[in-house]
Amino acid sequence: MNQTFAKRAESLAPAAVYEILKHCGPGKAIAFAAGNPGADAIPGEVIAGYMAEALTMPIPQTLLYAPTEGYPPLREKLVADLKSKRNIGNDDDKIIITQGATQAIEIVTKVFCNEGDVIISENPSFTGSLSAFKSYGVQIEGVDMEHDGMCMEKLEETLKKHPNARFIYTIPNFQNPTGWTTSLEKRKKIYELAKKYNTLILEDDPYGDLRYFGEDIPTIKSMDTDGIVLYAGSFSKTISPGLRVGYLLMHKNYMEKLAAAKQISDVHSPSVNQIVVHKMMTEFTMERQLADVRAIYNRRLQLTCDCIDKYLGGRVSYVKPEGGLYVYVQLPAEINVDDFCGQALKDGVGIVQGHSFEVTPDPNSPYFRINFSSPTDENLEKGIRILGDVLKKF
Amino acid sequence: MNQTFAKRAESLAPAAVYEILKHCGPGKAIAFAAGNPGADAIPGEVIAGYMAEALTMPIPQTLLYAPTEGYPPLREKLVADLKSKRNIGNDDDKIIITQGATQAIEIVTKVFCNEGDVIISENPSFTGSLSAFKSYGVQIEGVDMEHDGMCMEKLEETLKKHPNARFIYTIPNFQNPTGWTTSLEKRKKIYELAKKYNTLILEDDPYGDLRYFGEDIPTIKSMDTDGIVLYAGSFSKTISPGLRVGYLLMHKNYMEKLAAAKQISDVHSPSVNQIVVHKMMTEFTMERQLADVRAIYNRRLQLTCDCIDKYLGGRVSYVKPEGGLYVYVQLPAEINVDDFCGQALKDGVGIVQGHSFEVTPDPNSPYFRINFSSPTDENLEKGIRILGDVLKKF
Numbered sequence: 001m002n003q004t005f006a007k008r009a010e011s012l013a014p015a016a017v018y019e020i021l022k023h024c025g026p027g028k029a030i031a032f033a034a035g036n037p038g039a040d041a042i043p044g045e046v047i048a049g050y051m052a053e054a055l056t057m058p059i060p061q062t063l064l065y066a067p068t069e070g071y072p073p074l075r076e077k078l079v080a081d082l083k084s085k086r087n088i089g090n091d092d093d094k095i096i097i098t099q100g101a102t103q104a105i106e107i108v109t110k111v112f113c114n115e116g117d118v119i120i121s122e123n124p125s126f127t128g129s130l131s132a133f134k135s136y137g138v139q140i141e142g143v144d145m146e147h148d149g150m151c152m153e154k155l156e157e158t159l160k161k162h163p164n165a166r167f168i169y170t171i172p173n174f175q176n177p178t179g180w181t182t183s184l185e186k187r188k189k190i191y192e193l194a195k196k197y198n199t200l201i202l203e204d205d206p207y208g209d210l211r212y213f214g215e216d217i218p219t220i221k222s223m224d225t226d227g228i229v230l231y232a233g234s235f236s237k238t239i240s241p242g243l244r245v246g247y248l249l250m251h252k253n254y255m256e257k258l259a260a261a262k263q264i265s266d267v268h269s270p271s272v273n274q275i276v277v278h279k280m281m282t283e284f285t286m287e288r289q290l291a292d293v294r295a296i297y298n299r300r301l302q303l304t305c306d307c308i309d310k311y312l313g314g315r316v317s318y319v320k321p322e323g324g325l326y327v328y329v330q331l332p333a334e335i336n337v338d339d340f341c342g343q344a345l346k347d348g349v350g351i352v353q354g355h356s357f358e359v360t361p362d363p364n365s366p367y368f369r370i371n372f373s374s375p376t377d378e379n380l381e382k383g384i385r386i387l388g389d390v391l392k393k394f
Numbered sequence: 395m396n397q398t399f400a401k402r403a404e405s406l407a408p409a410a411v412y413e414i415l416k417h418c419g420p421g422k423a424i425a426f427a428a429g430n431p432g433a434d435a436i437p438g439e440v441i442a443g444y445m446a447e448a449l450t451m452p453i454p455q456t457l458l459y460a461p462t463e464g465y466p467p468l469r470e471k472l473v474a475d476l477k478s479k480r481n482i483g484n485d486d487d488k489i490i491i492t493q494g495a496t497q498a499i500e501i502v503t504k505v506f507c508n509e510g511d512v513i514i515s516e517n518p519s520f521t522g523s524l525s526a527f528k529s530y531g532v533q534i535e536g537v538d539m540e541h542d543g544m545c546m547e548k549l550e551e552t553l554k555k556h557p558n559a560r561f562i563y564t565i566p567n568f569q570n571p572t573g574w575t576t577s578l579e580k581r582k583k584i585y586e587l588a589k590k591y592n593t594l595i596l597e598d599d600p601y602g603d604l605r606y607f608g609e610d611i612p613t614i615k616s617m618d619t620d621g622i623v624l625y626a627g628s629f630s631k632t633i634s635p636g637l638r639v640g641y642l643l644m645h646k647n648y649m650e651k652l653a654a655a656k657q658i659s660d661v662h663s664p665s666v667n668q669i670v671v672h673k674m675m676t677e678f679t680m681e682r683q684l685a686d687v688r689a690i691y692n693r694r695l696q697l698t699c700d701c702i703d704k705y706l707g708g709r710v711s712y713v714k715p716e717g718g719l720y721v722y723v724q725l726p727a728e729i730n731v732d733d734f735c736g737q738a739l740k741d742g743v744g745i746v747q748g749h750s751f752e753v754t755p756d757p758n759s760p761y762f763r764i765n766f767s768s769p770t771d772e773n774l775e776k777g778i779r780i781l782g783d784v785l786k787k788f
Contacts, residue, residue: 005505005651006504006505006506006507006508006511008508009506009651009655012505012651012658013654014657015657018462035459036458037458039452039453042457044449044453044457047449047457048446048449048450051666052442052445052446055438055441055442059433059436062438062636063436063441063634063635063636063637064430064431064634064635065428065430066636068412099493099660099661100660100661102661103659103660106659106660110400110402110403110529111399111400112400112403114400115509128657128661131654131657135504135655135658241457241458242457242458242460242664242665242666243457243664244660244661244662244663256406256407256408257403259408260407260408260525260529261403261406261529263409263522263525264500264525264526265497265659265660266494266497266500266638266659266660267493267496267635268638269638270637270664270667271636272445272636273664
């Protein structure tokens with residue numbers, strides 16, 4: 001057996017976060033590492049009820065093969081709600097249901113990017129997306145994040161340098177890993193620059209519904225009069241990641257290729273899971289669910305910031321996010337972040353180094369990421385207290 | 395907006411079968427076109443019961459993020475059953491749960507094939523797989539099917555001509571679209587040739603459990619002492635395609651890359667669906683389910699053959715399959731198959747031309763495919779009677 005892999009497979013490896021998670025769990029370290037929702041934020045009984053209801057529907061609607069594009073009532077409801085609630089989408093747009101936003105990102109990459117093409121991404125960014133880009137042999141050009149979004153000078157410079165860049169990848173709301181939100185001004189500028197340099201925008205918005213205070217900022221997709229923004233959303237953070245239901249809204253010209261790419265990948269997403277999401281959206285439990293989730297995570301965010309101030313205060317800094325799941329903490333320059341995270345794991349807390357999320361990891365990057373949605377309140381306080389003790393060792 | 399697609403996207407288009415299905419359904423044509431199971435063969439109540447049971451388990455096991463490789467008890471049970479019941483797999487093999495066998499085929503292609511590489515496939519074959527291969531810019535070399543499997547002389551000739559072929563793709567049991575089964579002798583030969591020419595085998599076996607009479611033939615994977623066979627299976631035809639649960643068994647050396655490819659595609663398959671399949675397998679309803687499905691489809695197969703003999707007899711020929719979902723019918727040479735299928739659709743029956751499944755479609759190919767699992771007994775007879783009337787017009 002001396003079979004070799006495809007060239008593109010060179011980049012394929014388990015994500016760093018999963019390696020850390022192996023050391024986390026009951027009896028092991030406290031996990032601040034993944035982007036998991038809190039178990040107490042998942043409406044298990046509501047889902048069970050709707051799943052049972054779904055399974056009383058005729059079998060051709062639930063358990064046979066189904067349309068690749070998704071369960072038609074869910075697609076209709078989503079299009080209507082995105083428009084009425086957030087002014088997203090217009091008559092030229094179509095929607096496809098995906099296995100979480102993850103699949104949306106993969107099929108967009110597959111359909112639009114040749115090997116060697118350039119994608120421009122925020123830096124740092126979500127490792128799942130960066131891995132998807134790399135898995136198609138794409139060259140990623142990172143544009144450094146500032147507290148209000150990418151550096152616009154650097155973005156324009158990168159667009160000039162790479163006139164055939166396929167798209168700009170951005171998570172404008174409560175970005176992963178930084179928790180930082182792109183300002184309205186910068187969103188407008190990103191859209192203008194994409195038009196000017198004739199490229200697309202892939203707007204990834206899994207956290208858009210998770211704002212705990214402050215004012216919603218219009219999405220870039222809501223400005224899209226030219227059909228250049230592909231908008232990915234997900235129910236993974238607001239209902240349950242286990243259902244694997246996300247979506248991609250884009251100009252109708254892209255639908256056929258993207259649907260064919262999904263068809264090749266998995267034919268369609270499970271109907272029952274899509275019906276459950278549709279029932280959540282139409283039977284008015286979604287608003288209640290969002291209110292519940294926001295209340296839980298807002299409490300955890302406040303607790304996280306209070307504990308950071310109490311146990312690490314004075315030696316670290318961070319920008320308090322207005323939503324999402326993450327706080328990005330900056331260590332003093334004299335501390336090596338790998339040493340710090342390694343010691344934290346030994347002492348019982350799994351956190352991820354900021355450079356794990358960088359396009360080209362810089363070991364001198366002084367950040368680590370805390371996920372505050374997954375741990376219990378008790379473990380949040382305990383874990384941050386431990387991080388404070390770890391900090392004293394440096 | 396003048397964005398272009400990636401080169402690989404040129405091949406991406408809706409499958410022919412889906413185009414035909416648009417004209418089928420209640421009040422429209424009878425569908426003999428897709429590979430859908432019969433609604434009466436889906437154990438809806440059993441699935442509903444197990445789904446409800448699954449949702450009483452703790453939320454971290456059901457509705458949060460889960461391991462990419464799949465639900466551990468299902469993986470263990472599958473490995474054990476494949477070994478004990480069919481002698482498939484050994485200590486060096488690993489299993490990953492996929493979204494149907496479809497995803498197994500896609501990730502194998504992504505991980506092993508560079509653009510321009512060669513895959514050797516049975517011709518005709520499953521269009522979903524051929525589309526997946528094409529979507530990675532792979533060159534497919536077809537080897538014509540005979541009633542007992544590929545032509546071995548042609549296979550060896552093709553291997554000689556393409557010494558770097560990445561893998562041989564085969565559906566040895568009740569092949570799609572032909573329904574033909576590869577003999578034991580040819581299975582052994584395929585394995586020998588793969589070894590001799592240093593290539594892999596992708597054995598796709600979604601119909602292996604659907605034998606209605608005759609003796610089971612050992613899988614190629616069961617001969618795999620060299621770790622060169624990747625074996626894809628599915629519960630889509632035996633439990634429900636709507637659950638989207640399949641699997642890939644392969645040498646452990648391939649696991650990391652394939653799991654990373656799945657992680658990039660959809661993180662993991664929904665846990666609840668995997669738990670349902672595990673419950674079917676461990677609580678002994680699977681054997682009953684298989685017996686039920688086999689009884690229903692065997693009846694439909696007999697009915698199909700009886701009706702073909704009655705209504706089309708003398709002018710068409712076919713090899714009666716011993717299992718699976720399809721009968722491949724050969725028209726007289728003077729009839730144009732596109733004209734015949736077009737007229738059939740007008741007169742109320744959706745069937746698919748054999749050349750739709752060919753690597754390089756030959757419009758003179760005299761075959762069409764009947765799927766007999768999906769229609770009711772009544773529609774089966776009615777549909778084939780209509781086909782008989784259509785035949786009289788030619």
